[in-house]
Amino acid sequence: MADAVLDIQGLSKSFGALVVTDNVSLDVRANEIHALIGPNGAGKSTLIGQIAGTIRPDHGEIRLGGENMLGLSAAARAKRGLGRTFQVSSLIPEYSALRNVMLAAQGRQGQSFRFFRSVLADRSLTESAQAMLEQVGLGDRGNVRAAELSHGERRRLEIAAALALRPKIFLLDEPMAGMGPDGAKSLTSFLDGLRAEAPILLVEHDMDAVFALADRISVLVYGRIIATGTVEEIRKHPEVRRAYLGDEA
Amino acid sequence: MSREGVFNLVFAALFLGAVLLAEAMGESFYVTLATRVAILALAATGLNIALGLGGLVSFGHAAFFGLGGYVAGILAVHAFEGAPLLFGLPGTKSMPVIWVAATIASVLLAAIIGAISLRTSGVYFIMITLAFAQMAFFFAVSWPAYGGEDGLSFYVRNAFPGLDTLKPLPFFAVCAALLGLALLFFDRLARSRFGAALQAARQNEVRLAAVGVNPFPVRLLAFVISAAVTGLAGALFADLNRFVSPSMLSWHLSGELIVLIILGGVGRLFGPLVGATLYVGFEYALGGLTDRWQLFLGLVLLGVVLFARGGLVGLIAGRARHG
Amino acid sequence: MPAALILEQLLNGLQLGVMLFLMAAGLTLIFGVMGLINLAHGALYMVGAFACATVAAWTGSFWLGLVASLAAAAIAGALVEVLVIRRLYDRDHLDQVLATFALILIFSESVRWLFGSFPLYLNIPALLQGAVPLPGGSQYPVYRLAIIGAGLLVAAGLFLLIGKTRLGMRIRAGESDREMIAALGVDIRLLYTIVFALGAALAGLAGALVGALQSVQVGMGEPVLILAFVVIVIGGIGSIRGALVGALIVGVVDTMGRALLPSLLSAFFGPSAAASVGAALASILIYLVMALVLAVRPRGLFPATA
Numbered sequence: 001m002a003d004a005v006l007d008i009q010g011l012s013k014s015f016g017a018l019v020v021t022d023n024v025s026l027d028v029r030a031n032e033i034h035a036l037i038g039p040n041g042a043g044k045s046t047l048i049g050q051i052a053g054t055i056r057p058d059h060g061e062i063r064l065g066g067e068n069m070l071g072l073s074a075a076a077r078a079k080r081g082l083g084r085t086f087q088v089s090s091l092i093p094e095y096s097a098l099r100n101v102m103l104a105a106q107g108r109q110g111q112s113f114r115f116f117r118s119v120l121a122d123r124s125l126t127e128s129a130q131a132m133l134e135q136v137g138l139g140d141r142g143n144v145r146a147a148e149l150s151h152g153e154r155r156r157l158e159i160a161a162a163l164a165l166r167p168k169i170f171l172l173d174e175p176m177a178g179m180g181p182d183g184a185k186s187l188t189s190f191l192d193g194l195r196a197e198a199p200i201l202l203v204e205h206d207m208d209a210v211f212a213l214a215d216r217i218s219v220l221v222y223g224r225i226i227a228t229g230t231v232e233e234i235r236k237h238p239e240v241r242r243a244y245l246g247d248e249a
Numbered sequence: 250m251s252r253e254g255v256f257n258l259v260f261a262a263l264f265l266g267a268v269l270l271a272e273a274m275g276e277s278f279y280v281t282l283a284t285r286v287a288i289l290a291l292a293a294t295g296l297n298i299a300l301g302l303g304g305l306v307s308f309g310h311a312a313f314f315g316l317g318g319y320v321a322g323i324l325a326v327h328a329f330e331g332a333p334l335l336f337g338l339p340g341t342k343s344m345p346v347i348w349v350a351a352t353i354a355s356v357l358l359a360a361i362i363g364a365i366s367l368r369t370s371g372v373y374f375i376m377i378t379l380a381f382a383q384m385a386f387f388f389a390v391s392w393p394a395y396g397g398e399d400g401l402s403f404y405v406r407n408a409f410p411g412l413d414t415l416k417p418l419p420f421f422a423v424c425a426a427l428l429g430l431a432l433l434f435f436d437r438l439a440r441s442r443f444g445a446a447l448q449a450a451r452q453n454e455v456r457l458a459a460v461g462v463n464p465f466p467v468r469l470l471a472f473v474i475s476a477a478v479t480g481l482a483g484a485l486f487a488d489l490n491r492f493v494s495p496s497m498l499s500w501h502l503s504g505e506l507i508v509l510i511i512l513g514g515v516g517r518l519f520g521p522l523v524g525a526t527l528y529v530g531f532e533y534a535l536g537g538l539t540d541r542w543q544l545f546l547g548l549v550l551l552g553v554v555l556f557a558r559g560g561l562v563g564l565i566a567g568r569a570r571h572g
Numbered sequence: 573m574p575a576a577l578i579l580e581q582l583l584n585g586l587q588l589g590v591m592l593f594l595m596a597a598g599l600t601l602i603f604g605v606m607g608l609i610n611l612a613h614g615a616l617y618m619v620g621a622f623a624c625a626t627v628a629a630w631t632g633s634f635w636l637g638l639v640a641s642l643a644a645a646a647i648a649g650a651l652v653e654v655l656v657i658r659r660l661y662d663r664d665h666l667d668q669v670l671a672t673f674a675l676i677l678i679f680s681e682s683v684r685w686l687f688g689s690f691p692l693y694l695n696i697p698a699l700l701q702g703a704v705p706l707p708g709g710s711q712y713p714v715y716r717l718a719i720i721g722a723g724l725l726v727a728a729g730l731f732l733l734i735g736k737t738r739l740g741m742r743i744r745a746g747e748s749d750r751e752m753i754a755a756l757g758v759d760i761r762l763l764y765t766i767v768f769a770l771g772a773a774l775a776g777l778a779g780a781l782v783g784a785l786q787s788v789q790v791g792m793g794e795p796v797l798i799l800a801f802v803v804i805v806i807g808g809i810g811s812i813r814g815a816l817v818g819a820l821i822v823g824v825v826d827t828m829g830r831a832l833l834p835s836l837l838s839a840f841f842g843p844s845a846a847a848s849v850g851a852a853l854a855s856i857l858i859y860l861v862m863a864l865v866l867a868v869r870p871r872g873l874f875p876a877t878a
Contacts, residue, residue, distance in 0.1 A: 052459075078461035090459070092452045094569075103449055106442050107460030112467065118440040165460060306666050365863070369870060372609055372665060376805045377866065380859040383798065391852030500798065504673050511670050541685055547677030554671040555659055 004029055004063075005199050006169045011050060011060030013223075020046045021057065022223040028169060033191070033200045035210045038220035039243060044203050045087070047220065048173055051201075052084050053077045065168050078107065083167025083198070085158040087174045091146040097157050098142035101129035104164035132160040136190065152183040159194070167198050176206040188212055211235075219243065253566035257519045264526065265425070272418050280417040281489075282533065286525045287424040288485045293509040293521030294431045295478030300507065301516030302439055303471045304451030308375045308503050309362070309382030313476040315389065315498030316358055317351035317483025322493035323395060324350060325403040344409045344423070347484050355480025356473055363472035367465060379500055386498040400494025407488050414488075424485055428522070431478055436518055438474075447471050479506075508550055514560030517569065523561050576708030581831040582824065583706075587716045589823025590723025594778035595800035596807065596815040597730055598771025604810025605746045605767050606661055611672035612652065613775050613800065614793025615679035620645040620776020621783035621792060622683060625692040634697035638780055645776020646769045653768040658761070676794075684790045691787035694780075719781050726774065727816055734812055743767060747810050799826075802858055806865045808872030817873060822858050829854040 004027035013021040020043045028034045038044055049055035051062060053074035062069040069077055078084070091100050102125040106112060109124070119125055133139050136156040141149065149157060155175055162170055175191070176184050188209045194200060204210050210217065211231050218228045221243045227234060234240055250258075264283070271279035292314050299305040324347050327333065327340025341347060366377045390398045405415075412419040438444045449457045450464040457464050487493040496502065505528070513524030531549070535542035557564055595613060602610050623644035628637030652675065660668050696715045703711035734740035742763055745753045754760045779793065786792070799822060807818025834850030841849060865873065 054455075073458065073463060074455075075458040075461055075463040078459055084459050086455075086459075090453060090456050092449050092456055094452060095449075099445070103445060103457070104460040106445060107457075107462045110461070112442050112446040112462050113470070114442040115444075116437050116441055118437075119442055119445050120440065122442075161460065300666070306669065308669070365867075369866065372603070372809065373805065373866065373870070375609070375665060375669065376801055377863065379798070380802065380862055384856045384859050387855030388852050391848050391855065393848050397848075504669075507666070507670060508673070511666075515666070541681050543677045544681035544685070547674040547681065550674035551656065551671055551678070554667050554674065555656070558667075 005065060006051075006201060007061070007063040007066075008051065009061040009063075011047070011057050011062065013046060013050060013055065013057045020223050021050065024060070024220070024223070024225050026218050026225060026228060028199045028201050030199055031195055032215045033195050033202055033213045035202045035204055035214035035217045036220060037204060037207075037210055037217060041222075042220040043223040044220055045173075046223075048084075048171065048203060051171060052082065078165060078167075079110065081165070081168030081198075082171060083162035083165045083169065084171040085155075085162055085173055085175060087177060087203075089151075089154040089158055091154060091157060091161075093147040094145060096143050096145055097133060097138055097149060097153075097160075098126070098129050100146050100157060101132050101160050101164050102126060104161040105129050105132075108165050129160075129164060132164045133157075135163060136160045137186075151178050152180075152187075155179065155183075155187065156190075159190075163194075163197065169198050170194065170200040171203075172200055173203050174205060175202075176204060176209050184209060251566070251570065253517070253519075253562065253569070256562065256566050260519060260523065264522070268418075268421060268425075277417040280421050282529060284417065284421040284424050284489055285486075286522070286529045287421065287428045288482050288489060289506075289509060289529065290522040290525040291424070291428045291431055291485065292479045292482035293506050293513075293525060294428070294435055295475045295480075295482065296506045297475075297510055297516065297521050298435060298438065298478065299472050299475035301510060301520065302444060302451065303447045303468055303475075305367075305468060305472060305475075306375050306507075307366075307378045307472070307475075308500065308507070309378035309380070310476070310479050310506050311498050311500065311502035312362070312382040312385040313355045313359060313480040314483035314486070314502060314506070315385060315493075315495070316354055317480035317485075318487035318493040318497045319389065319395065319401075319483075320351040320354050320480075321347045321407070321484035321487040322401045322403055325405070325407055326395075326401060329403060329405065342405065342407045344407045344414070344488070347407055347488075348481055351480045351484035352477045355476045355483075359473040359476030360469075363469045363476075367468050367472065379503070382498060382500060382503055386495055386500075389495040389498055396494065398495060400492055400496075402492050403487075404491065406491060420489070424489075427481065427485070432518060432522075439518070443467070443470075510560075512550065512553060512560055514562030517560065517562040517566075520560055520562050527561065574708070576706060576710040577831070578828075579706055579708055580710055580712060581827055583712060583716065583720070585824035585827035586820065587719050587723075587823070588827055589820040590720050590727075591778045591782055592796070592799055592803050592823055593723055593727060593816050593819035594774045595796055596803040596819050597727075597812055598774045599800050600804045600807070600810055600812065600815045601743065601767055602771050603804070605743055606657075606764055608657065608660060609665055609668045609672065610657070610771075611669060611797065612675035612679065613771070614797030615676050616645050616649055616772040616775040617779035617793035617796060618679065618683060618788075618790065619648050619779070620773075621694070621779035621788040622687060622692065623776065624780035624783055625694040625788045628694055629692070634695065634784070637694070638777070641776045641780035642773045645779070646773040648776075649772025650765055650769040652772075653765050657768060658764070661764070680790050687790075689790065691789035692783075694783040694788055696784045715784065722781065726777070727812075730812055739766070799858070802862050804872075806862050806872055808869075808874040811872070811874040814872055814874035821861070825861055826854070826858050829857040833857075 006028040009025050011021055011024040024047060036044060046055060050057045053072060064081055067080060102119060105125045105128045130142060133142050136159055138153060138156055138160060141153060175187060179187060184206060191213055214231055216228060216230060217234045218225050219234060219240050226239045227237045268280055268283045296310045299307055324340045325342050328342045333339050362381045366374055369377055395401045408414060409423055414420045446457060446462050446467045450467055454464045483497060509524035509528055510520055512527045513520035531542060531546050535545055553560060559568065595617060599610060599613050602608055620641035624637035624641035627640035628634050656671060660671055700715045700718045703713050706712050734743060742758055746763060803818040803822050804815055806821060807814025833854045834847050837850045838846035
């Protein structure tokens with residue numbers, strides 16, 4: 001795909017005889033929210049791991065903005081523009097919300113080997129981090145320890161940290177997980193606006209959010225993409241219906 | 250100022266005040282004792298960088314402490330006897346030169362040990378750091394040229410320009426100054442970007458990688474810096490006793506350094522100094538009363554680990570605030 | 573080196589290996605099932621030795637002493653588990669290292685208080701005194717052969733216990749998934765106490781058996797403890813089979829190294845240099861082996877958990 005920001009071709013991974021990722025190809029274009037759905041056990045986590053750099057695929061290609069990602073560590077990929085959030089919120093618990101985002105800003109600036117200047121006095125970190133917090137609606141929660149934030153606040157904090165990376169693509173792993181209906185609704189409208197920053201590969205179970213947000217949907221079943229298309233196409237796709245609903249007329 | 254800041258200032262003032270008082274009263278034994286505290290605190294401050302900030306449980310930091318000590322001892326002995334070292338280099342009795350040599354040696358050793366050990370984690374890391382220190386220990390025991398098991402005595406204290414280092418107070422001043430510098434450095438480091446990355450690596454290395462920072466070089470550098478400080482302390486310790494022996498390399502010493510930090514408060518700026526004061530105080534106060542003082546030390550340590558997890562600084566100043 | 577001496581050293585290596593296995597088996601079980609690093613294991617070794625020496629001196633029977641060592645170490649282990657160790661399972665490794673380090677101090681000083689600093693002596697029982705001829709002409713102490721035999725018997729017993737009994741099944745399940753077996757109704761607290769006491773008893777037995785060869789004194793457990801940790805790292809944490817293989821490797825390498833290296837090196841250096849370099853290298857040898865194993869197999873030879 002010429003204008004694909006994230007381009008995955010022929011990705012495969014097996015653990016012994018078990019094929020977990022079966023020749024997966026998909027792409028994410030600019031300004032797009034591309035949702036990845038599939039029943040439990042489909043291999044979504046393994047696929048995310050391979051894209052993010054924590055699992056090494058057996059075959060295939062991953063390109064971000066045209067650049068080959070294979071062989072790069074997770075940290076290297078983050079530096080090259082992969083902004084990821086985790087299925088189970090993974091933050092620095094003792095640090096405040098502000099410091100968590102500051103860490104991401106520090107990562108983006110790439111100057112972690114500085115020993116003498118205090119980070120809290122560093123405006124380039126504090127101000128940009130505060131701006132990110134405002135963007136996700138946590139502007140007044142900056143001084144709260146991450147461990148003390150509510151579940152929904154932590155999900156948003158992860159997104160703020162991903163934002164601070166100024167990524168080329170967002171890789172969001174079930175951001176709606178554990179959110180009540182109000183939280184899910186506000187997060188959905190937030191993500192809708194987020195696509196202006198960078199395209200999103202959205203792994204989700206929450207079908208309301210998926211149908212509201214997705215420009216395209218890919219369906220992963222037993223490690224294989226069985227369909228890619230618009231919301232309408234996927235809703236009517238016979239194989240997808242079979243995968244989710246079982247054999248029906 | 251925070252409660253911890255106030256506590257630190259008061260503690261430092263009391264500590265220095267007590268030393269000056271002892272000197273004024275002619276009780277130079279206590280000045281020497283305080284010097285011992287300062288040196289152990291310096292060694293533990295080094296470990297605190299790796300352990301307290303970085304979460305790297307090194308059970309082999311005695312390797313650096315002992316290396317620093319042996320560098321000091323060997324250079325001094327060669328200078329005293331007038332015999333050249335390797336490659337015709339002379340020995341030296343100048344403290345600053347010895348300090349530089351001890352620090353460089355520790356950095357080199359730590360780079361090797363760290364590069365290998367930091368590929369592991371958890372109990373494997375603890376074991377492999379212990380193993381390296383044991384190797385150093387047995388090496389020193391079996392190497393007859395520098396005393397082997399009996400250790401190496403050198404009969405004059407090394408020289409610092411402008412001071413009579415043989416007197417307790419000037420030598421204390423030297424050690425205290427170095428400790429002060431190390432504490433300043435620790436404080437700056439903890440607050441810096443490097444410190445942020447290091448402490449993040451301790452708490453959640455997956456998160457650190459996700460923001461684009463590779464944890465391995467951060468940890469390796471922290472380990473090397475930590476070893477350098479501990480190595481420097483070892484050189485001072487050898488000078489204090491005018492004696493160096495393999496016991497400076499033993500796993501007991503590695504354990505003691507960890508104990509010092511825990512007693513005072515892991516990761517806290519004054520944790521090592523408070524811990525060293527408590528430990529040495531224990532040894533001398535209780536040791537005068539009973540030979541079984543280590544039993545009480547064990548009980549206190551157990552109590553601290555089980556019930557007062559933040560050490561003495563934690564008890565008084567509350568949980569550390571990271572802002 | 574003559575073949576007879578080599579055979580003798582090989583047997584010594586086996587004997588050391590078997591003793592290390594007794595220590596390592598307990599350590600590896602405790603780490604595998606409870607996730608706990610136990611530095612106090614050497615103290616339990618010492619308790620076993622002291623109990624044996626005391627009871628043997630009092631009753632005149634080594635065998636009663638052995639029973640006493642098992643009982644004393646198991647009881648001490650159970651007590652320590654209930655009072656202290658229990659609180660450490662959820663803590664990080666640093667806390668476990670420190671707390672068990674504190675226990676070493678407490679045990680050592682307590683024993684020193686009770687028994688003083690002088691070593692106790694434990695005599696080899698009459699039944700096992702004397703020596704047997706080995707092929708090659710030298711004599712080998714019966715007692716050491718008995719230790720090798722006893723150790724192998726215990727190993728067999730442990731394999732049966734872990735592999736074939738319900739307790740063993742629970743232990744194996746506990747190694748894989750602690751929370752699950754608790755949810756399934758197994759009394760975790762009791763299981764842990766039993767595992768700890770079992771490990772302690774093995775350590776105590778080792779201490780008693782070795783006590784008759786060397787003397788019984790405070791601190792005797794520490795060198796053995798370090799070696800035992802090297803064993804479980806080489807063998808794979810959590811694996812009894814790994815503990816056995818690792819222990820035999822360490823025992824044989826260490827013993828043969830000390831015996832052979834000085835003579836090997838005297839071909840290159842003069843005799844006194846060879847002796848000291850040889851001794852240094854021999855001490856370092858097993859650590860080098862451990863580093864090598866970890867380089868190739870980062871989880872040890874037979875890792876029990878994935």
